Amino acid sequence: MIDNNKAGQNILNLRKGLSLTQTELSSLVGVSHQAVSKWEQGDCLPDIGVLLKLGQVFGKSVEELLLGDSVSGGSASDKIVSPPIELPDEVWTEALDHIQTRISPPSFNTWFKGTKGRQLGETYCVYSPSRFAAEWLYHRYSDLIVPVLEDITGTSGLKVEFCSTGVWDINRKD
Structure with a gap:
């Protein structure tokens, strides 16, 4: 069974790892900022279509979003590989x-x-x-x-x- 609180914490960590506000994430996936807040608090889970969009935003599978297989232990920014050049210019x-x-x-x-x-x-x-x-x-x-x-x-x-x-x-x- 999926733990809403764990999934919500994963979404929260990933969002903060990309330095996004709840409003910015909600805009990216086409929901209200209140919906993002409810996920992060563990009140509910995103619909499957939204989970797919979240996966695209965070570069994670739906399984990773819900179960936290490779999310736990750090933020999203820890998992993103930087390009081999110094940025920005x-x-x-x-x-x-x-x-x-x-x-x-x-x-x-x-x-x-x-x-x-x-x-x-x-x-x-x-x-x-x-x-x-x-x-x-x-x-x-x-x-x-x-x-x-x-x-x-x-x-x-x-x-x-x-x-x-x-x-x-x-x-x-x-």
């Missing part, structure tokens, strides 16, 4: 400053908080804390990110890849 810091003025604060905090970037040769890599967030940035914000990076770097036709920390080449925007 000045270009990404400047890009974030520009992007922050063009979107709402809740959207910026949800999707851009915790991101990093680095130019590697002719490609600029945007790193997100999870695969789900990287895919969201690619699908929803690449039309904003790419021109900002091109303007800052002075590079026309810059190749941009959206990656989750430790996972290479999720999506490419040429």
Whole structure:
């Protein structure tokens, strides 16, 4: 039988490990912040569709979320493998400053908080804390990110890849 309190504690640890608020996590998976609070308190469990989304956000299986097989003993940030480069760089810091003025604060905090970037040769890599967030940035914000990076770097036709920390080449925007 699944222990609601243990599952809730796992979700709490993973959320805090990614430095997300309950509101930010709720936005990522399409539920209310109250629902996240109820999970974390052990009052109930997420629906299966939401569990799948949580798994994408945290890079965990449903089993790991519910049973804590590889969650116990640390936070999510302890489990994420960093890319083999030093992040962030000045270009990404400047890009974030520009992007922050063009979107709402809740959207910026949800999707851009915790991101990093680095130019590697002719490609600029945007790193997100999870695969789900990287895919969201690619699908929803690449039309904003790419021109900002091109303007800052002075590079026309810059190749941009959206990656989750430790996972290479999720999506490419040429």
